[in-house]
Amino acid sequence: MGEPQTATGARTHEVLGLFGFLLVATAQVSNMILARGVAGSVPPFSIAFFRWSIVALGLLPVVVMARREKPAALRGQWPGIALAGFLGMFICGGPVYVAGITTSAINLALIMALSPIVVLLFSFATGRESIARRQIIGMAVALAGALLIITKGQASVGTGLSTGDLLALLAMLGWAGYTLMQNRVGQGVSFLARIGLFAAAGALFSLPFAVHEIWQTPSAAFTGRAALVYLFAGLVPGLFAYGAYAWLGGRFGAVSTSLSLYLGPIVSAVLSILFLGEAPTIIHLIGGALSLGGMYLCLRSKPGEAR
Template identity: 60%
Template sequence: MGKGTSDSGGVAAAGSASSAGAWLGAIALVGFILVATAQASNQILARGLAGSVPPFALAFFRWSIVAVGLAPIALAEIRDGRLALAKNIWPILAAGFMGMFLCGGPVYAAGVSTTAIHIALIMALSPITVLLISAVRGMEHVGPLQWLGTALALAGALLIISGGHPQTLIELETAAGDGLVVIAMLSWSGYTLLQSRAAPRASLLARISLFAAAGALFSLPLAAWEMWTMPAQIFSVRALAAYVFAGIVPGLLAYAGFAWLGAKFGSVRTSLVLYLGPVASALLSFAILGEPPKPIHFAGGLLILGGVWASLRR
């Protein structure tokens, strides 16, 4: 009798654990899709506005909304002593310059001459760049599989940027937008390496608030010039809607969602969002902008994502 009761209890516990695991898996899948979509929406915004809202004003207001929205978290951790501004001011400014300023206005400017799919696929090269920088600095060993992955991803990027015609790589008119995205991708890679070293005792969201404030500060001079020369484009209903959307969806929601996924599932699993980004961007680009992916995007995307996958293997 006791043994039977024990067995049935064990079965019930196993069933409960299985059910909880299934729910956790479903939550993870939904979370990854939502965060990837929120991140990809910034690329759709860059392409959809296509210069109708000046880029650095858009970046300034976006980062200002993020900084203000997360300010209560940052202020609480400053009061608690977890976030020491005096000791971390230079790393914070550097992270804001690379991760917010160079990955803000230039990406919006790039949307005038390149597609959202191009932006997403080029930005997907960031993990490989981080790996190579880490290898050069002796922080990471790069083996044959990683070098192969790097070569594949680079080939995919060049294929997409050139449109299958290598001679266009030297034509600045053709590759101007893609060149801006390459700069943003390299800057994001530097930010990735630096952000965890700036105020390491503070939470991710508290640090994001300060990085965003720094990004808004760096964007301000160019944004002020745009406000002076193009006031009608900046102070309009369309521009206001863009500022609010950029600050909330690819700003607060994307960063908060990424932080939640990292805390719930770990940084390694959370990095899978990277693989969903280009897919989300391609789908949104087709649905919203009417820009379907071309065969060259599939070929280049497979090379890039396959290269990223190989580069992240041990």
């Protein structure tokens, strides 16, 4: 009797884990759906400022507790915390909402999903990690898919490019830099405490731009719709996404990262159809298959494989 119950418990654990990763991926890409859905109607840096302010305030108790338990843990860490907040919260904040004006949510999700490739390339270039032959092939395939998506299959250089795609590329590079830094600064405190600090830094960097937007178009920044947008951005792709990710990571380990990565673009395509009426094109399907397939080769390459 014990063995079937154990097997059933393991399957239940796996199903609940997959459902949890699906929820996290949905929360994460909902920010891109939001960027596209409110494009141009709510000031972008105002969304970013209020989003990260909500996250910072929501995680303030965690930060305070961490500071009380380890008062010296963050000594000398503030420049690194500020840089991580700049890359991960500021560069991946307002510019993403601006990008939504001229590019689709599917494009945003697929471009942002390339950040692990950039992290791997940087790690290789700095000697932190070796790259196997399969990973090199995977990078080439993934980058080919990204190029197809960004150029929209146009052969002429620059023909298919949009400002939104370029801003999404900038945000992706910022997220890659943030990924490299997030576990190297503030190591003495918990993941959620670090997120709270990074969010506070991102809100401060976004504040001058938000003030400018509010000064220029107060009627757009202070409406009932705008308030709902700020609240949604802070709670769903903010507090819920980071909090659930931290919890799932603790329960299921590093596999959560790869599952969220692969589910994100797929969930984005489904949500784009349901809420934006933007069905993926053949370019998205081919480019997405190449990008995700290439990332699979990169991230699943066996250690010690011939290079």
